[in-house]
Amino acid sequence: MADSIKAKGSNVNGDGAIKIAAIGDLHAQEDAQTSYRDLFGEVSREADVLVLAGDLTNLGKPKEAERLAEDLRACSIPVVGVLGNHDYESGSVEQVTATLRQAGVHLLDGQATELMDVGFVGVKGFVGGFGARMLSSFGEPAIKAMVAESVSEAMRLENAMRQVRAKRTLVVLHYAPILETVLGEPPEIFPFLGSSRLGETIDRFKVSAVVHGHAHRGTYEGCTPGGAKVYNVAMHVAKPTGRPYALLEV
Numbered sequence: 528m529a530d531s532i533k534a535k536g537s538n539v540n541g542d543g544a545i546k547i548a549a550i551g552d553l554h555a556q557e558d559a560q561t562s563y564r565d566l567f568g569e570v571s572r573e574a575d576v577l578v579l580a581g582d583l584t585n586l587g588k589p590k591e592a593e594r595l596a597e598d599l600r601a602c603s604i605p606v607v608g609v610l611g612n613h614d615y616e617s618g619s620v621e622q623v624t625a626t627l628r629q630a631g632v633h634l635l636d637g638q639a640t641e642l643m644d645v646g647f648v649g650v651k652g653f654v655g656g657f658g659a660r661m662l663s664s665f666g667e668p669a670i671k672a673m674v675a676e677s678v679s680e681a682m683r684l685e686n687a688m689r690q691v692r693a694k695r696t697l698v699v700l701h702y703a704p705i706l707e708t709v710l711g712e713p714p715e716i717f718p719f720l721g722s723s724r725l726g727e728t729i730d731r732f733k734v735s736a737v738v739h740g741h742a743h744r745g746t747y748e749g750c751t752p753g754g755a756k757v758y759n760v761a762m763h764v765a766k767p768t769g770r771p772y773a774l775l776e777v
């Protein structure tokens with residue numbers, strides 16, 4: 528598995544690996560000047576599957592989801608995705624989800640789906656911090672509720688991992704599972720960018736790669752303590768492709 532750009536056309540390689548274009552944090556806006564149509568057309572020529580790593584909309588507004596769904600018509604390859612925190616902002620997450628599913632997006636929220644012999648496992652994840660400095664379940668009920676949500680997301684990831692029958696697995700998150708790929712962000716906000724609980728769960732399984740977004744100013748590449756490759760594919764993060772999306776062979 529490595530980053531690479533191959534010739535257009537025969538995307539599926541002899542070893543059965545497929546090419547995945549992955550991008551996070553599109554933050555689609557209802558009145559935006561920018562359209563993602565050209566980008567979706569481009570990835571359709573470069574890859575076999577498009578993965579969207581959350582924050583699909585800017586404020587979680589139904590109109591933003593409709594706008595993105597319209598642009599996704601230019602995408603001719605399967606699309607797999609998870610929601611991000613921004614997609615929850617307006618309290619319309621059911622409508623946003625329905626619109627994107629109607630547009631054909633395999634929107635995962637604690638589930639797995641198999642495409643081209645690759646298992647895609649998706650969960651949004653949550654905050655909580657990393658390593659020994661992770662927030663622990665102590666003190667006020669509000670803190671305990673926060674930690675419980677973080678643990679719950681890790682457990683939902685674990686349940687989804689157990690559904691996978693394919694030999695190759697790509698984990699799709701919005702929040703970061705390791706510290707390494709949030710480096711570049713202000714240290715004060717590290718605990719709000721992800722949780723090591725996700726990384727610990729991933730390390731109980733054999734995965735081909737992990738992608739996430741959310742840390743717009745983070746670092747592209749890292750790995751879990753167990754050695755799973757992790758890519759921060761937020762569109763703002765510089766990537767080997769020189770494009771807003773990463774290309775991974777899985």
Ligand SMILES: [Fe+2]
Nearest residue numbers: 552582741743
């Ligand atoms: Fe974002």
Ligand SMILES: [Fe+2]
Nearest residue numbers: 582611612741
């Ligand atoms: Fe986010």
